[in-house]
Amino acid sequence: MFSFRTSYRHQRGPSGLVKLTWAFTGAYYIWLGVQSYQRWLELGPGGVPYNVKGWLINLLARPFARFDTRLVAPYNMDDQKPMYGDLGHVSFFSNGDDGPPLPPPRSGTRPDVPSYVIPQRQTTEQAPASMLAKQETFIAAVATDNASLLRHEPSMLEGRTHNALWLAPDEDVSDGGIPLMLRRTKGEFLHPHREGSSHGIFSLTDAARLIGLGWAGPSGTR
Numbered sequence: 350m351f352s353f354r355t356s357y358r359h360q361r362g363p364s365g366l367v368k369l370t371w372a373f374t375g376a377y378y379i380w381l382g383v384q385s386y387q388r389w390l391e392l393g394p395g396g397v398p399y400n401v402k403g404w405l406i407n408l409l410a411r412p413f414a415r416f417d418t419r420l421v422a423p424y425n426m427d428d429q430k431p432m433y434g435d436l437g438h439v440s441f442f443s444n445g446d447d448g449p450p451l452p453p454p455r456s457g458t459r460p461d462v463p464s465y466v467i468p469q470r471q472t473t474e475q476a477p478a479s480m481l482a483k484q485e486t487f488i489a490a491v492a493t494d495n496a497s498l499l500r501h502e503p504s505m506l507e508g509r510t511h512n513a514l515w516l517a518p519d520e521d522v523s524d525g526g527i528p529l530m531l532r533r534t535k536g537e538f539l540h541p542h543r544e545g546s547s548h549g550i551f552s553l554t555d556a557a558r559l560i561g562l563g564w565a566g567p568s569g570t571r
Contacts (some may be wrong), residue, residue, distance in 0.1 A: 388463065393466035393543055395507045401465075407464070410466040415567055429553055434528040437553040455563030460546075467541070468507075469568060476545025484541050488514060504540040506548070513540035 380387035388568040389404050429437060442451045458489070460471035476484070492514060504513035516536035530550055531538060535539035548568060551559065559565035 389465055392463070392465065392468050392470045392472075394471075394510050395542065397467050397508070414466040432529045436528060439552050440554045440558070441552060442555060442558070451558060452562060452564055459563060459566075469548070470542055470544055471546050472544075474545075480545060481541075481543070484545065484547075485512065488512065488539070488541065505535060505537055507540050507542075511540050511542065513537050514536055536543050 386401065386404050389407065393399075397406045409531070409565055442448055443455070460474040462469060462471050489501050489512070491499070492499045498517050498519070500515045500517050502515055503509035504511050507513070516531065527536075534550070539547060541547040551565075556565065556567070
């Protein structure tokens with residue numbers, strides 16, 4: 350007959366130093382989150398709920414975001430053809446012909462744009478109220494002067510906090526003749542922001558030219 354004895358050794362939990370380290374690390378990341386949320390709120394509403402839920406959506410979007418917003422062409426034009434169609438390679442600025450001229454190269458430094466995905470705003474060189482009023486008047490006039498093609502209504506992409514330029518209702522945005530990019534936005538192609546910047550859809554050729562001149566940068570969303 351055999352007998353045996355089992356032994357039990359008390360498993361010690363994490364030491365006090367480890368627990369303290371965990372506590373300080375957790376507190377540090379909570380502090381970082383609070384600071385990030387407060388800076389995000391300072392950008393103002395736009396695009397997502399203006400609360401913790403919207404901030405969390407912004408965090409979840411970061412892995413899919415673009416942060417190279419000063420590169421002239423952060424995309425391959427051929428790869429983007431399904432999104433923009435043949436018009437993606439066309440310039441709509443004049444070169445001595447009809448159409449608006451390109452602006453001169455921008456002087457000075459570019460404005461600061463925090464790395465939040467939604468909303469995307471500049472925090473320096475913000476426009477005064479008088480310039481914002483002129484901007485709104487100009488956008489409304491463009492729609493009025495081209496009433497058969499455009500409409501001036503609250504922005505869907507900005508959560509209806511700003512007015513935007515859309516293709517007119519008669520323009521069927523589900524039509525294959527409309528570039529996929531505009532079909533994805535339901536026909537909205539330009540909206541301003543409360544600090545004076547704006548988002549607009551340009552052909553890839555014109556976007557690259559405007560970025561190179563210092564007047565634009567790619568959107569944070571791909």
